[in-house]
Amino acid sequence: MTAVPQNNHQLNQEFLSLLHHKQITTHFQAIVSLSDGEVLGYEALSRGPEKSWFYRPDRLFDHARRLNRVWELDLLCRSCAIQNARETIGKHKLFINVDPDSILDPKFRKGFTREQLKSVELDAATIIIELTEKTAVTDYRHFNRLLRNYLDQGYRIAIDDAGSGYSGLRLIAETRPDYLKIDMDLVRNVDKDMVKRELLRSVQRFAQLTGIKTIAEGIETWDEARALMDMGVHYGQGYWIQKPAPVMGFPAPEKVEAMKAHGKLLTQLKGKSEGLTAREIMRQDATLQLTDRCRAAGDLFSENDNLQGIALLQQNRPLGLVMRSKYYYQMEKSGDAHRFQELPLGDVADLQPLMAGSDTPLLDLCRMAMSRREHQLYDYLVIHEDQQYCGVIPVALLLDTLARRQEENQFSAT
Incomplete structure (x- = not known):
């Protein structure tokens, strides 16, 4: 002081x-x-x-x-x-x-x-x-x-x-x-x-x-x-x-x-997008356990405006995903914010998120992400290795990386 x-x-x-x-x-x-x-x-x-x-x-x-x-x-x-x-x-x-x-x-x-x-x-x-x-x-x-x-x-x-x-x-x-x-x-x-x-x-x-x-x-x-x-x-x-x-x-x-x-x-x-895998661009964001209360996810979203999703684990195994927009939509739809915040995250999360191995090539990740239903297109990709959580990849980051590699290749060609 x-x-x-x-x-x-x-x-x-x-x-x-x-x-x-x-x-x-x-x-x-x-x-x-x-x-x-x-x-x-x-x-x-x-x-x-x-x-x-x-x-x-x-x-x-x-x-x-x-x-x-x-x-x-x-x-x-x-x-x-x-x-x-x-x-x-x-x-x-x-x-x-x-x-x-x-x-x-x-x-x-x-x-x-x-x-x-x-x-x-x-x-x-x-x-x-x-x-x-x-x-x-x-x-x-x-x-x-x-x-x-x-x-x-x-x-x-x-x-x-x-x-x-x-x-x-x-x-x-x-x-x-x-x-x-x-x-x-x-x-x-x-x-x-x-x-x-x-x-x-x-x-x-x-x-x-x-x-x-x-x-x-x-x-x-x-x-x-x-x-x-x-x-x-x-x-x-x-x-x-x-x-x-x-x-x-x-x-x-x-x-x-x-x-x-x-x-x-x-x-x-450098300049080789075909060599990049999920491991090279994934982020190790904060995670929560599947049994944690919704309140914990709300706290994380409030602390970081740029955090759009949270991977949910059981021990260290990824089993679910909660996205910011869907979290707040469900809370508003519930009509009782206090009761909603006391629910286990497993009750409101997507328990079948897109998960991929850490050695998955970026082009394959892009194809997998774009083949999802429209309401899931911008959900995070959850990355694992031997069924253990490694990180997440936002779709925007995936597309941005591929675009930059293409620019670098074009620049190198000239």
């Missing part, structure tokens, strides 16, 4: 004391190659005192703007990051957040970062300057002159929070960054959201054409990571890979192996 300040005066005093006593700590979060799990570098994340109102960096910088102290806070955070990274950064990159407001501040002092690096025997090639898209830049001519100061010294540039809805497109065009960090709101549930997937695919195509490397932020699940790999996103960071920590660490070995295995598979199957 962080203490809530009593008034603005108390807040101001606490902030100024924090600056004076340099009460900033640095956490590091790994940024890894999604193709093999190799660490590219670490983002330095600044924090205020642990139990303070200013523990969160957004509160720190919001208040710095109110007091016109962005430059001082930015310098302090930068200095702490470099000092804390000096002994362990090694060959890796250090991503440092720089607020564009600090670059435009009249007190901006050239050479500060270079002096800090020199004091710890690091060079500019180690540093990636992250500029957040969430701060609007109004004077690009002046901003670019100051930004050139960093570029001329050998620093590289990353645009943070790309896609968060501010002046991002112009910021990208003006700065010509080396890295584009995709905002976590676009990454969340990208494995389940077709619109997000198409948007990110467009970003990835743009990045490939312009030579920019993409970094997906906020990856929380293996399914998200795998979907990003399928789209060709170069790097990733997030809690699934590694949580921020005061010391630089590495992803768990089993996660590195998962990325390596999927990366190898993508290389083998």
Whole structure:
């Protein structure tokens, strides 16, 4: 729990004391190659005192703007990051957040970062300057002159929070960054959201054409990571890979192996849709037991708007499927929502869903899915191996994968 300040005066005093006593700590979060799990570098994340109102960096910088102290806070955070990274950064990159407001501040002092690096025997090639898209830049001519100061010294540039809805497109065009960090709101549930997937695919195509490397932020699940790999996103960071920590660490070995295995598979199957099977694209969504109450399914649907179906198991054997639209239709038809929610899921589920083995080719899956009755056409496919649950495949994902493979084949042919 962080203490809530009593008034603005108390807040101001606490902030100024924090600056004076340099009460900033640095956490590091790994940024890894999604193709093999190799660490590219670490983002330095600044924090205020642990139990303070200013523990969160957004509160720190919001208040710095109110007091016109962005430059001082930015310098302090930068200095702490470099000092804390000096002994362990090694060959890796250090991503440092720089607020564009600090670059435009009249007190901006050239050479500060270079002096800090020199004091710890690091060079500019180690540093990636992250500029957040969430701060609007109004004077690009002046901003670019100051930004050139960093570029001329050998620093590289990353645009943070790309896609968060501010002046991002112009910021990208003006700065010509080396890295584009995709905002976590676009990454969340990208494995389940077709619109997000198409948007990110467009970003990835743009990045490939312009030579920019993409970094997906906020990856929380293996399914998200795998979907990003399928789209060709170069790097990733997030809690699934590694949580921020005061010391630089590495992803768990089993996660590195998962990325390596999927990366190898993508290389083998590139442009060959006939080689893809259910195992390569299935999702491991949340499941419920056949004996669970309908209330449990309602809770899962409420928690995730993109979840359209839930596989039902007996132990680990798949025996049924409940789709969102049919679930709510039956609840409304029952006329008694409370009573409906207490029914076992087995009473309302489809107990004969389309099930297929994990080694079933995608073209066969498509034929099986399209041969169902019309009211079942868009129900999930349930995937098993030796009668044990493996995952599900939404029809939209199946068709999207086949379409992309066809596009890749046509592109390769030309």
